[in-house]
Amino acid sequence: MSELVYYDLKQTANMTPSLPVQLARELGRRIVAGTLKTDSIIDDETSLAERYKVSRIVVREAVKILVGKGMLDVRRGIGTRVLPRNRWTLLDDDVLAWHLSAPPRPEFLAQLMEIRLAVEPKASRWAAERATVDDIAEIKKACDLMNAKKGDAEGFIIADALFHKAVLKAAHNEFLAGFEGVIYSALLVSVRITNKDPVENGASVPFHRDVYQAIVDRDGDRAEALTEKLLSDASRRLRSEIGQGDPT
Numbered sequence: 001m002s003e004l005v006y007y008d009l010k011q012t013a014n015m016t017p018s019l020p021v022q023l024a025r026e027l028g029r030r031i032v033a034g035t036l037k038t039d040s041i042i043d044d045e046t047s048l049a050e051r052y053k054v055s056r057i058v059v060r061e062a063v064k065i066l067v068g069k070g071m072l073d074v075r076r077g078i079g080t081r082v083l084p085r086n087r088w089t090l091l092d093d094d095v096l097a098w099h100l101s102a103p104p105r106p107e108f109l110a111q112l113m114e115i116r117l118a119v120e121p122k123a124s125r126w127a128a129e130r131a132t133v134d135d136i137a138e139i140k141k142a143c144d145l146m147n148a149k150k151g152d153a154e155g156f157i158i159a160d161a162l163f164h165k166a167v168l169k170a171a172h173n174e175f176l177a178g179f180e181g182v183i184y185s186a187l188l189v190s191v192r193i194t195n196k197d198p199v200e201n202g203a204s205v206p207f208h209r210d211v212y213q214a215i216v217d218r219d220g221d222r223a224e225a226l227t228e229k230l231l232s233d234a235s236r237r238l239r240s241e242i243g244q245g246d247p248t
Helices: 003-009 019-033 045-052 056-068 093-101 106-130 133-148 153-170 174-194 198-216 220-242
Strands: 072-075 079-082
Touching (some): 019 056, 019 093, 056 072, 106 153, 106 220, 174 220, 198 220
8 A cells, every 4th residue: 555545645735745855755764664773873965865866955954854753863973863763753644654665563553553442432422413414424425435445455445544534524623633644544554454355345334334324313422332343343353463462
């Protein structure tokens, strides 16, 4: 699943990125993938400029971008060091998107699901209480798209993401917009693991429709419970596939 799908879901402008942004993405992907290891010193400006056929100014600007995301630290006389994950701005759109290009990390996936379980059931409750007619129409549209795309792995997961996006929007809480990236990253990364057979996608459509119907019925208790069950089942499947088992 391409990280471009993530940017499309976030409705990020599709303009060709500048050279510093392109280089920052290349280095960022390598950091996320572990090719550039924590605490290692990356090549100096001159070496990176020669390797990527860009100017030293481009390299300097790219490094600044990654410093801003908490991934690199520049020290005079020492060099540019790769920082540990606990220093990264993990909710940054680029950092989340770059995980799509890296080998799946079980701990990262499990943590994404924990955040979803903490946030989305409440969002569904609030959606049941606050959704407008237009909000409900958007949720239904996403449900219908999931059904139409159930034989298409990528199309289905995009529709799935749009469903959860519509529910978050219907909750009418501005802070929830910050969790969209977590949802997209969790869906797009985990689909490579759990959605190996597109035929299985159809089985989840009725569960999403149940959440939609609870929102239509203004039943916050049921919307919250159904969403928690939906995500708990997805979390169990994911843990099973990555060999973690159920948490103790």
